[in-house]
Amino acid sequence: xxxxxxxxxxxxxxxxxxxxxxxxxxxxxxxxxxxxxxxxxxxxxxxxxxxxxxxxxxxxxxxxxxxxxxxxxx
Numbered sequence: 001x002x003x004x005x006x007x008x009x010x011x012x013x014x015x016x017x018x019x020x021x022x023x024x025x026x027x028x029x030x031x032x033x034x035x036x037x038x039x040x041x042x043x044x045x046x047x048x049x050x051x052x053x054x055x056x057x058x059x060x061x062x063x064x065x066x067x068x069x070x071x072x073x074x
Contacts, residue, residue: 001025001061003032008068011038023059030055032065044070 006018015036023032029046033055046053047066059065 001027001059003027003059003062004064005032005036006064006066007036008066009071010042010069011036011067025061027059028055029053029057029059029065032059033067036067038067042069044068 001023002020003023004018004020005016007015029048033040033043040055043055045066045068046055046057047068048057048059048063050064050066
């Protein structure tokens with residue numbers, strides 16, 4: 001299946017901003033995160049087609065997955 005992956009902030013470093021990639025049917029968000037080498041503790045927000053989602057959600061063909069890091073500040 002074809003997914004559009006959007007990375008925000010620090011997740012872009014050494015990766016990409018947006019990419020269209022192929023994954024097996026019924027891939028979970030966690031599998032994409034792991035494949036991209038994104039450390040789980042840094043993952044703040046997951047959006048599927050602009051809607052808040054969870055790390056264990058299953059993706060569908062044509063979905064847009066956006067991964068945002070936790071924002072640190074003080």
